[in-house]
Amino acid sequence: MRKFILLFLSATFVIIAFNIAISDSSPTERQKRSLVNTRIDNNGYWKKAAKKGLTVLNPVVKVPTAVYTGNTINSRAVVFDNSPDVPVTTEPSTQSENSIFVDPNDNLVALNSNNSTPANGGSVYGADYLFTEDFAATWDGSINGPNGSNSGDPAACIGTDGRWYVGYISNGGQGVSYSDDQGDSWTKVQVAAAPGTGWGDLADKNHMWIDAKQGSPYENYLYNAWTDFGGPFNNEIVLQRSMDRGETWDTKVNLSGAINTSGHCQGVNISTGPNGEAYAVWSIYDNWPNDENSIGMARSFDGGATWEPAFRIIDNIRGIRNSGVPQNMRVNSFPVMAVDASDGPNSGTIYVVWTNTGVPGTNTGSDRDVYLIKSTDQGDTWTDPIRVNQDPIGQGKAHYLPWITCDASSGILSVIFLDNRNTTASQAEAWVAVSTNAGETWEDFKVSDVAFTPSPIPGLASGYFGDYLSIHSSDGKVYPCWTDNRSGQAMGYVSVFETINLVAPFALLADTDQETGEVTLDWQFNGGTGFEYFKIYRNGEVVSTTTELAFTETLVDYGYYLYEVTAIFVGDQESLPAAAQTQYGTSTIVITPESYTAVLNPEATDVQMMHIHNTGVLDLDYSLSPFFGKSSIHEYEVAKGGGDEYINIVRIANLENYSSSDLYSNNSSLSANLNKGELYPIEVVVANAYEGDQVKVWFDWNQNGVFDETAVILNDDKRFGVFIGEVTIPQGATPGKTGMRVRLSSTDKLSAYNDTQYGEVEDYSIVIPSWLTLDPDTGIIPPGDSLMVNVIFNAEGLTIGSYYYEVEFITNDLFNPSYGVDFTLHVTDIQLSVSADPAEICMGESTQLLTNVSGGSGSYTYSWTSVPEGFVSSEPSPVVYPEVNTVYNVEVYDGSVTIESNTTVIVHELPVVELGNNETLCGETQIILNAGNPGQEYLWSTNETTQEIVAMGTGETMFWAEVINEYGCVGYDTIFINFAEIPVVDLGADTVVCGGAYITLDAGNPGSNYLWSNLETSQTIEVDTSNFGFGLQDYSVQVTTQDGCYNDGQITVEFVDCTGLNEVSNLEMNIYPNPSNGVFNIGLSASINDPVEIIISDQTGKVVYELSNVVISNNSLKVNLNGYSDGIYGITILQNGSSLTSRVVLRR
Template identity: 55%
Template sequence: MKRRNLLLILFSFTLLAFSFNWVIGDTKPNERERRAQLDTRIDNNRYWIDKAKEGLTTVNPDVKAPAAVYTGSAIKAASVITDDSPDVPVIDVGSSTQSENSIFVDPNTKETALNSNNSTSVSGPPVYGADYLYTFDLGETWAGSKNGAGGNNDGDPAACIGTDGRWYVGMISSGGQAVSHSDDQGQSWTKVQVAPNPGSMADKNHLWIDAKEGSPYENYLYDVWTDFGGGNDNQIVMKRSTDNGETWGAKMKLSGAVNAGNHNQGVNVRTGPNGEVYAAWTIYDNWPSDEDAIGFARSFDGGLTWDPSFRIIDNIRGIRNSGVPQNMRVNSFPCMAVDASDGAYSGNIYVVWTNIGVPGVNTGSDTDVYFIKSSDDGDTWSAPIKVNQDEAGQGKTHYLPWICVDASNGTISVIFYDNRNVSANQAETWVATSSDAGDSWEDFKVSDVSFTPTPIPGMASGYFGDYLGIHAVDGKVYPTWTDNRSGHAMTYVSVFETIQITAPFNLQTAIDQETGVVTLNWDYTEGAGFQNFRVYRDDNLIAEPTDMTYTETLLNYGYYDYKVTAYYGGDNESTGPDKVVQYGSSAIEVVPGEYVANVYLNGTQTQDMTIKNNGVLDLEFSLSPFFPNVNAQGLAPAPGGGDEFISRVEFANVVNRSAYDSYSHYTDNPAIVKSNNSYQLKVYTSNAYAEDVCYAWLDSDGNGEFNENPVILESNDGNSSFFGVININKGDVQGITTMRIRLSADKNMNANDDTKYGETEDYSLLIADWLSLVPDEGIVAPGDSMIVALNFDATDLEQGVYTDIVKLRTNDLANPFYSIPVTMNVTDLQIVASAEPTNVCLGEETTLTVTPDGGSGNYIYSWTSIPEGFTSDLQTVTATPEVNTSYIIAVDDGIITMVDTIEITVSELPVVSLGDDLILCDESEYVLDAGNEGASYMWSTGEDTQTIVATGSGIVEFWVDVTNSSGCTTRGDIQINFASLPVVDLGVDTTLCGSSNITLDAGNEGSTYLWSTGEETQSITVDTTGNGYGVQNISVVVTSEFGCPADDIIQLDFLDCTGINENMAKVDVSIFPNPSNGTLNMNIQSLAREKVNIKITDVSGKVVFQENDVVVNNSIKKQISLNNVSNGIYTIFVSGENYILDKKIIIRK
């Protein structure tokens, strides 16, 4: 009966199954439907093997790989010491396949390295997972196991070694994440599950350890991956371990803020020299497509909290769907490295990926490895740089890059597949290195063979491994990759040593400002291959010393940029520290040195500050910030008790990240704000609780107390951030004050009392309220100056005195900080100074007065002047300035002193000089010139020109009034004596007998006389005394009383009239008639030819007729007419050689 029942049950079941198959037989999924059930985003082999079992896809068949081609083990690179590096397999040939290579060198010893790969059997499944293989002899030999570290797993290996010697392998396990660790160098492993399967798969993981000795988070572990499924579907997530992988913290989403159009994948995590944590990944905005962008996230507190993620580069084009000529699936997930050395580029972040064409253009036949970097924690990034150095445009393919930085020297190494020298479907393994932070690269073949990638049997379609590996310590570089030279995929390592291009550091400079002698000293840890140092000045090589010092003498003042590098031969040269040396200095002078502004209520005022440079170099100055004497430093700390804490504050120009400290006061970088403005305050928290609150107080009056009401910040749903608005009001303290931020669970907390939980952070604020400066910085050339406007603003301020100190930051060696006191007096006391007139001519008076209004009503006046010399205590006073003068009136009402200034312009008088009074002798005209061209003129003659012709006779007065452009008039005058010459007449030349005398009278009584005889009387008597007979020329100069001279001359001929010499005469003379009516007949006879002179004179001796050189040849008759003379007695003289004859005649008409 039981048997019968059993058969009946089996028959029924078979019938049911048949019926079910018949029902669904026509509903078997087609290809489109099968594909719709596949998540093509997931890369993990376990997923695809499982889907193949479900009949939704297929795995790779077992296909024989083409034979590899041996190309040699030599490494040809100037940056590499190793010249021969044979490839070493990490496990016995034929034991298993390895792919997706991860390698990590022990930070304590470069000879030891841990390698992990996806491990499978040669023909396909089973999948062993992430294996563990290791070397203790620089990769010469390897040990370990093809089996999964800590047991079988789903692969995606990531190997790490801590500074404490613990080994780690990260992996996908059971669709989630696990990390195995070993404390006996791989002899035994303990696997710890980090996270379960989120729904579909925790895919494309990466693991990293902070292996920087001295890091605040040393040996912290960071496990990152993409959650497919669950609450963080399509997002990058992270867990960290702070206890060497024993336990793992809460999962954190990193990628939410990048807003990927589809999903985020391929994350890579690294740590910086100070414990910074960075994650980079691919963003897929348009799946299925190639990679579109790279996302980035960062943490500055050991992974406890993370900044919102952002895109570091957009518009790229990877290769995930476009593929490569080789027969293998590929991706363009970014790989990242951080320089954790102590070198010049410490802290730099480097990211590499594969791009089709130039990033941003994204077209072309080339597929290249590109690199970007950041030197500011990821805030900004460089333009992409091509890593592979073969010629562009050749249609070659370079892909699957992995990057590392040697923490001992900062050398960057990148491994990648490359087909530049082989056929399109083949590949070689290449490495590129850079010692200058990626600015330049050298690449070289590292594999001994070229090979033809062939998908690994039994694995996901096209799978030959999704990434390569490389790591370096102390110059030893471990490139790790998969190739199939053995007939199946295996991992190979080819260790080489880079030239340890260590750079000089700690460059110190000193300069003697008197002599220009500059001395450089530096430190250096010698690297292999070092030859000498190179010293550069302004990028010009000037010396190659071998000692760590250099001295030279500068000849010219200036700024000199010195850099010291280490040279290793060929093209190998380190980077180096640089410092600017200043020879000579600027020399600042500020005029005036102190400023006081009296400003009316709600008024403004601008004053000029003159900044002079009396030095030899350009003066560089900055007029902000201000540094008044406020009480900010005396604030009570009011610490919080911890647990929740503030991780980041953003306010104005301040972005401050911090770890927990019960109380902190951040003063180095004040928030710069202006009154009458509002600023958003954002406070990010860590480990916050639902009941937490966050308040902010502003010490707005700078009294050192938080007696103002708090600003209650709003929060997001999880209290991970708070935000609010801080209003900076008019009248808030000018200069430095403090803002306090408190996070706590105590809703009733105040600014000053300690709290049981939470944290307090104080921030310095720099408030510009009533004083501003334009410009607030500048450069002044030697010998030049610059005007800076000091703007005082009393808007909405109460009456009172406001003070501040402006500090000028300068490059003046003697005055790096230059303080200038500034005071603003705010009052309703107004004074107005006036003058009448404000423009005076030299010598004129002006009346000064001041009119006060407001204040107490009781005023004390004090007048002073510039130039000094004038004082008065009267409200109204007269002054006679001699030069342009500023009259300053200070009015003191007993509360405040207001000052006003009135400027008096003094104009010069025209200088008018017509000359000294003149006596013009025998002249009737004279030109007078009043000078002062362009002035106006008024002459006594009525003329209005600059010059006139003065005329007249006798004494005449002339004057002129000259008025210049300033309206100032000067009179000039002159007296001109148009004087006549004296009339001097001594008479006609006279002949007289020697016994006679003659009186000569010069006339012009009252004049002065000077005779040729030396006499100075009006008249003189002349005879032959002292002179004898003959001709005497007598002259006289007569000078009138006005100094006008005139002269005359007379010739006196004294004859010997005694007749003694007549017997010697050689002629005989007869005259008839006598008396005569005026006509004389003269008969002269001679014995021989004679020449005689005939002269006839009147009784006064005046010559009335004369004829000389009359020739007598025996006889001559002459008729002489004296019809023009008066009646009288005349004497006729006939003279010859040594004789004179004279005859008397009478003229009677």
């Protein structure tokens, strides 16, 4: 933003300028603003400007209802936990910009002064005086200024002698009123006149302090400081001192002159040390209207008689004066200081707090946090900034308008600030942070009972809701004071509490032996009255107590541990803790493979897989450090704006930046991550906007260092405060980091270059993913687990060549907090295609591998391998005989680049055809044969085409089947079937042979194998009574042919004594049918008239059937043996001592 410096050389100059501006016509809005000094905060100034028509004051608006959140204070540093908010007055008015001071002789008494106005937003009463004598339970005083109205900016003090003081702006200069009767009457003293004679000359943003240390060589000295706008010390911090209790004041001293800023100094704050040291700090604006960028300091060691040259105590910070907060109120980052004037171990320590955007030194992001620096050597050196508010960092929350106090009795620090950690973005609560160990550690807690919505006070300067809060403490009693509008109008509230004067341990260190788990704690402690012992906490649980300044224990379980050490005092009172974190065990990152290479043709992509393993005992938390985004971008030609409107917020993708005013801001260290082809909304918020303002955005898509592409035009919200548009990232955008320019201007013709009279230019970076992307790029992996990460190589937009990058993985692995992995991309014009002809074969077949290479040097070498392993070749097109599905990889090297590809050969199994073993069928003429493999094609030797056939034949016959599967693979099987005959074995009918004779039995079937019941193996045998004697003899034989078919034959031969019945009577007995199914006939060859006896016995000789005195008529007798089992039975006919025998075979 353009720096518009008004020198106000004289009232005449201003009046002439103003008259010129309005002589012929009404001035434009821009002309009006050019005639006001935006550095000045004072309401009196802005009310004057409004009367002149140069600005507009806050309108009357309805204030949103506050949300009650409770009056409990949750803190170990506080005696009681309930502290309801008490308004400092019940009279209709607004109370803002608070100042409070505790009587050093009576900590139940406190003097409060605020900017006071009528409730309806009328005239300004100025700095008023209100007081309590009962620890803020009730309040008295007046909402009017002491000795009449003034221009506000209150500063309250109380001396050790009981005199009360209120400082304020008076008649453009500085005034102080004092009272020796607790506010019943006041005496007004004009400390300094206005610094100049112009209507806008003003002594602004004053602070007054009193040396209230009893015994100080400069006890009750008063120091009053402010910024002179106008006069010889224009834009400088000046101070006047009173050595006689405010009745007279020394000559003005320029404190900030040695800073040599090109801007201005403002927001002075004064404090004194235990030996009368006097210190003043303030904000430095080197490039107004940018935010605060430094803090300056001046000091005196002789009661303010002389002051050393001013110097900067911290540089490279970024306040919030112009970049603002989400709440609807103007803000600042004026530093506030406290000095430990106690007699404790930290006596003399100087503490300074302010609000910073992001982390000091980095100064980016949407966090606004309260930070503290301290000095233990009277300001010669300072610590690194310490974050005061204790909510998680990086959440985009706002903590602002801090004020600090140091209890002169104990050195306990208390800081008040507004905070929206638990509210909506537009709301706020009052919070206090307390430290009992010299600011090393803090405990913060809510003190307001409500969450309220700040809203500018009607009738006052634009955005004004009070420019500072206040807090003061004495002998443990703490008075936080702030402004909120829960009642519908701005009112001052106090919510007192009492700190416990318990000295806390500090500088706690925790060291863990990773081999044994032994933890050693060491801390420091300055002692304190009533101290008894230390209490050791591990993860919130008490694990031990000790009186030593060290503690050791051995951990059993791996994990992360928070140790806290508190001091316990008499009465079991416990101090705030000193805290330290440690861990036993670690995650262990292992990445496989360890490096990645891709060879791609232009515009091609490749995805590989990365395995991240956690072989440790704790969760592995990894993220990628920005890689391509770390590279620098072109230095673009600078273009500047001017005037007082400026770009306040820029939002696109992950980028959200708050900024104050400058002509040109190079924010190229801030980047937005954008993907090709995706659409992104862009939002630009403008401060001090004018009607007709416009915003355009340029992108250097081709990275040629020039914004020559068509601009993205953003649309205004009709009030010109918010501009919104969209951009789609072109597919042809060059990957990597490049520039984005955001430009605000008025109705001027807007281009990417050349300076404009009005507006502002801000440059940023955008990062378009380049040739390498890892997805996901962050993750948490449990112990023993792993994560698959896509490694995406992308050659889009890249020229032929090689690209290399080492990506850094940031981990919580104790031994590998930074783990590097190499990635290489070769972009080449070599074209390689690989195939197999054919690509699918049947088992036992071959295929030829084919390569088609072009580009590169034209001379290539080949290297083939396979998966599964076993094949290597250096031929361009080898023939292979795979037995299983196989991937063939080939690397082709042209002398500089190796490119690889692969092809897969599918090997199909042959159909398995199993017709069975060759078979002989005895006495059968057919068999069913099945080729299996349902659903395939079939061909049999019989020309049949079904899966199953009925095979028929005689003798030995061959059958074959051919099966063709869906891949054309053929399976085959053959079977021989012998359709053989069963041998016929006929030994003849059972017969009777007379003793002494023999009979020849013939089994027939020459060439077969024989087995007789008498174990003979010849085709024929001769049988007689030589071995058996008379009686029935059974003979059987099993005949097996050469085909393996067999059959049995049986015969019963009865050997008889031929001198029996049959011989005498010449009778013969015939049994038929024989074999029989149980019923048979006994036939005789001649008639027998006399009765006979018939006996039938089984093979054991047991009689089973007997008939006596039977007359066989008609030469035949029917016998029924159906109830008997199969077998051979002997039949004997007896008559008159003679017998006739035979046998029957029962076979069913």
